[in-house]
Amino acid sequence: MPNSETVLTPPSVETREGRRRLPAFMSENITPIVAEWENFARTLTPTSDGMTPLALRDHIHQILQFVVVDIQSEQTPKEETIKSMGNKARKPDSTAAETHAALRLSGGFNIGQITSEYRALRASVIKLWRRTNPLMDEKDFEDLTRFNEAIDQELTESVTYYTDEVLRSKDLFIGILGHDLRSPVQAITLSAELMSRLGSLNERQIMLLGNMYDSAGRINALIDNLVDVTRARFGTSLAIIRSVMDFGYVAHQLVDETRAVHPSRDIKLNISPGSLKGEWDKARIGQVFSNLLSNACQYGFKDTSIEVGIASDRESVTLTISNRGVPIPAERISSIFNPLTRATAKTGQHASMNLGLGLYITNEIVAAHGGTIQVTSSEHQGTTFTLWFPRYRSKPALHLA
Template sequence: MNLCSTSLSKIERLIMAQSRLADFLRSNLEPILMAWEDFARTIEPPALTMSDEELRDHARQMLLVFADDLEEPQSELQRENKSLGLAPQVRGDTAAETHAETRLLSGYTVVQLVSEYRALRASVLNLWSHDTSMDHASTINDITRFNEAVDQAVAESVARYQLLVNKSQNMFLAILGHDLRNPLGALVMGSSAIMQALDIPPKYVQIATRMFRSADRMNRLVHDLIDFTRTHLGSSIPINTRPNDLAAVCEQVVNELRTAHPGRLIALEAPPSLMGNFDVDRIAQMLSNLLANALKYGSADQPVTVRLSSSTEGTLIEVNNQGPLIPADKLATIFEPLVRLASAQDLVSECTSLGIGLFVAREIAEAHSGEISVSSTPAQGTTFVVTLPR
């Protein structure tokens, strides 16, 4: 009986302490907000151009959320989940998420956003330390619960901030890629016309040929960039399938790459005709990306081979090159976008690129309900295999 009474007394003290801190937050909103506002005004440049009301925009709402959270009973499992960022999701936008959106539009960096929470936390704990008269154990529990609530708000704000930043960056890249297509198209057409002219000196034809290759490569990169940003804005790569001859498409792409790389040997092994339902332009883009990758990383004195075949599993497109093997730990992430840029060694390499060609190739294969895989062995070299449904 005594042990049970002691346990109940401890629980009651904790609940009273939490209620006390919750009441403290509600009754001291103004001094807390004033201390937080003084800090917010030290953040430049946006804070100095905002009114007092804008500076306080959602801090008051978040303090009230903290107070409500303190009054909610919390089990040990709930506490552990919250510490791991697994707190229950609420419907609609939280005050912290809305606060992040407002700060982003005001020009705040994510560092400045987080520093606001640090100042808000310090303001509350400083005032609370001078006011509390509870026992040590209860006070520690109060601070723990309060810190958990603040950490949850920080996590919500940072997640929303990053989501909006990524979306705006992808939108910018999509617009940039779209606006670059027209001037690049003009360069390709103009240089192509000069290359075919018969009444100009050969040296100008040679210059036009270099311009054509460079502009054509840039044009391919722009198309990959547009596809990359489209997938990261929430939509898949659009395709328009119809009956076409896959062998003819492969031959066309191989001939284009042979023209662009006259010093390299590109072999094509394909039947005279292989009909199927697919998007001609997208398949050509996919194969062009795979060939460009094989030419870039394959040995210059060894051929790059394209094989087209049909089996019970579907239609297969294989692109093989002989060269340095791909380490096993790299194969798992080879189709992930921008992975190559994460390597400091590649950043100073002459082969540096956006690293999205293989990603786009995978997206095109999957848009056709197909798949793409890669293997790299000493005997066979590196082989990319695209399987399309029959």
């Protein structure tokens, strides 16, 4: 790599009335430009803490060299238009901007910090150049325009590379969750099943095997939730496979399952007259019921009922799930659908150890169906989740809370 004294390339147009054109200025003032950029990079803490000057200014010389060469190269009006739209063809080899992004990614820099580096580089060059050349002619304006285009191209290459690498990491993470973590869980389940067939078991052994089955099931459910959250947080919508289904049938099925898991809880299902058929994802709707009913059982008072209501009209089906318990504080209602957030009660209940993914996934499923979800909570009325689902495919609605 060239040192800070390197002259990038001989300028094609050097002076006007004794003053340097922008490409010549950049070539001859690499030291102060690099110094300004390095000083800014050091402010990107804590990532830049402990980085050497060489690491901080990696590939700036090549980036500046590209800018200088680009400004000096011939460019037709058509090429100018293509470049302005970000469609300039690139070489198959990795560019300096991509390599810079790779090193910054491995160094822990985020996308905002990388973007700010280019913003600082742009500002540093223009500031230093204007100090020596306050008057500008048409050629100077053309050089400045092409300088900005070149910086934008380098920035685009860096951001694109960084984003692609992050997406690849996401896919790898989902793959690990979906395969590598399920394999040992499956081994636990199969081992428990095999042990149950080896012979007569005493009561304690049966209880332990039951715990193994239940724990493996909870781990699988957590893996499913984490995969869904990872996809949603990286901008990939939850997969929705629509088919004709009866909302009431799913309601009966999930309420019965919840009653079996929580036999001491009183869960009442009230279905208003009318057709409950529509096109929804049955498995995802089941997730919604499971998440909200589990939530109601967890946070509702043990001696109170959980009310499940389903009503319909020509265009939609509305689901309400209510429980009586310590209310959700008003200032927290807007954040309960965020991942890794849970509405723990202030008193009278033990804090849950779950990750708080259920409500986030529920919100994503409702939104993917083009529906809405609202929450009300008070001491007198209890907590009620109201969900609205259009019967058929429609434009996704905004999340409501």
